[in-house]
Amino acid sequence: MTGAIHVVGAGLAGLSCAVKLADEGERVAIYEAARMAGGRCRSYFDATLDLTIDNGNHLLLSGNTAARNYGVRIGASDALVGPEECEFDFLHYGSGRRWKLRPNASKVPWWVFFADRRVPGTGPLDYLGAGKLLFAKQGATIGETIRCEGLLWENLWRPVMLSALNIEPAIASATLAGAVLRETLAAGGDACRPLVAKGGLGHAFIEPALRKLQSQGIAPRFGARLKEIAFDGARVSALRFGDEEIAIGAGDRVVLAVPAWAAQELLPGLTAPDDHRAILNAHFRIAPPRGQPLLLGMIGSLSEWLFAFDDRLSVTISGADRLMDAPREETAEKIWREVATATGLSCALPPWQIVKEKRATFAATPAQEARRPGAKTQWSNLFLAGDWTNTGLPATIEGSIRSGYRAAELAKPPIAPVHA
Numbered sequence: 001m002t003g004a005i006h007v008v009g010a011g012l013a014g015l016s017c018a019v020k021l022a023d024e025g026e027r028v029a030i031y032e033a034a035r036m037a038g039g040r041c042r043s044y045f046d047a048t049l050d051l052t053i054d055n056g057n058h059l060l061l062s063g064n065t066a067a068r069n070y071g072v073r074i075g076a077s078d079a080l081v082g083p084e085e086c087e088f089d090f091l092h093y094g095s096g097r098r099w100k101l102r103p104n105a106s107k108v109p110w111w112v113f114f115a116d117r118r119v120p121g122t123g124p125l126d127y128l129g130a131g132k133l134l135f136a137k138q139g140a141t142i143g144e145t146i147r148c149e150g151l152l153w154e155n156l157w158r159p160v161m162l163s164a165l166n167i168e169p170a171i172a173s174a175t176l177a178g179a180v181l182r183e184t185l186a187a188g189g190d191a192c193r194p195l196v197a198k199g200g201l202g203h204a205f206i207e208p209a210l211r212k213l214q215s216q217g218i219a220p221r222f223g224a225r226l227k228e229i230a231f232d233g234a235r236v237s238a239l240r241f242g243d244e245e246i247a248i249g250a251g252d253r254v255v256l257a258v259p260a261w262a263a264q265e266l267l268p269g270l271t272a273p274d275d276h277r278a279i280l281n282a283h284f285r286i287a288p289p290r291g292q293p294l295l296l297g298m299i300g301s302l303s304e305w306l307f308a309f310d311d312r313l314s315v316t317i318s319g320a321d322r323l324m325d326a327p328r329e330e331t332a333e334k335i336w337r338e339v340a341t342a343t344g345l346s347c348a349l350p351p352w353q354i355v356k357e358k359r360a361t362f363a364a365t366p367a368q369e370a371r372r373p374g375a376k377t378q379w380s381n382l383f384l385a386g387d388w389t390n391t392g393l394p395a396t397i398e399g400s401i402r403s404g405y406r407a408a409e410l411a412k413p414p415i416a417p418v419h420a
């Protein structure tokens with residue numbers, strides 16, 4: 001009998017790791033500090049709004065292969081919805097100009113030759129410049145790699161990179177931007193259809209995973225905060241949760257799938273990202289007007305992306321550190337004025353909620369990128385997972401699930417050789 005695999009943290013990295021291991025017949029135990037699973041990707045009931053909302057609106061793209069595979073594994077592949085073809089609606093807030101960005105499905109980007117598919121006022125050759133990101137030098141910023149000004153920058157690359165990297169793009173890592181570009185626009189429109197968990201993040205990513213694990217006899221232990229890891233030479237020998245100690249036997253393995261700051265407390269000496277950026281979400285309890293697109297990119301306003309759910313309109317603002325100390329009511333009013341203009345709704349401020357996530361993602365700078373550790377550690381039975389580990393992607397759902405799968409591969413006991 002092989003040992004058990006202990007997964008600490010039930011965010012997407014931990015859940016995806018556990019789901020894959022359980023699918024492959026491994027014995028799995030999950031420990032989660034909070035009273036619920038999901039970590040930075042969760043739904044909860046908000047009493048002010050009398051609605052179930054998400055901690056933040058999450059956008060995925062059809063090219064997020066690991067996230068889609070995870071959806072299939074947990075039986076929730078239909079929970080992400082979006083247009084059949086790649087299209088993004090945009091509004092320039094100052095001028096009121098609207099357009100649709102419509103990359104064609106295949107890898108050959110003929111869409112740039114059609115004015116009604118590209119950003120107004122731009123020409124086909126303008127789009128070539130961003131290609132340099134695909135070959136960016138390790139350690140370079142976007143600002144050092146491409147020109148961060150002009151119409152195309154302001155109306156496409158800056159907003160797209162800001163939402164993908166959650167930091168002012170000019171100072172962000174060019175290799176991370178290149179990775180995003182390679183897996184999305186450069187892979188053709190088929191890889192960049194927007195996908196949104198319209199029924200909520202819990203419904204799309206968390207509850208089906210918990211149900212599936214439960215059907216396999218695995219129930220996470222909630223309220224179980226790992227306080228200390230004990231080592232015996234080159235291996236982990238015990239996990240200490242306050243008063244309780246779980247012995248880690250010879251065949252047991254541990255996957256630490258906690259955020260970077262928690263991993264650094266548990267593993268002194270671990271080099272990991274230590275600078276983070278915030279995301280602010282504003283939720284308004286009001287039905288979207290007829291015809292409102294599921295997702296609207298807003299340029300030149302405080303609001304960046306407007307999501308239209310059946311029971312609410314929600315705005316996401318990335319790299320939002322400057323708003324963390326701003327009065328909530330003032331922020332809600334300002335965002336609502338913009339939303340009302342964008343949607344044509346003329347009513348007063350509806351019931352609202354502002355959700356601030358201060359450490360939403362690690363700061364995607366070259367310096368922080370260089371601090372991301374791999375999944376293997378110096379201890380033979382301890383592996384790391386999380387969006388902050390070295391996935392090659394920014395801190396995203398896709399990155400966290402890839403890290404969970406990678407840790408699962410490493411933590412699986414080796415297959416014993418068959419002797420004739």
Ligand SMILES: Cc1cc2nc3c(=O)[nH]c(=O)nc-3n(C[C@H](O)[C@H](O)[C@H](O)COP(=O)(O)OP(=O)(O)OC[C@H]3O[C@@H](n4cnc5c(N)ncnc54)[C@H](O)[C@@H]3O)c2cc1C
Pocket residue numbers: 008009010011012013014031032033034037038039040041055056057058059060224225226227257258259262279280281357359360361385386387388395396397398400
């Ligand atoms: C507001 C917001 C908007 C976002 N938008 C997008 C988006 O549009 N698209 C996208 O792809 N990504 C987005 N992201 C990023 C995405 O949510 C994260 O990359 C992903 O959820 C991280 O998952 P994780 O499992 O790596 O980490 P976490 O979700 O942080 O999970 C770690 C878990 O470990 C638990 N834990 C911590 N310490 C301990 C301990 N000592 N013992 C036991 N358990 C512990 C935590 O409670 C948590 O549940 C967004 C994030 C935020 C916050």
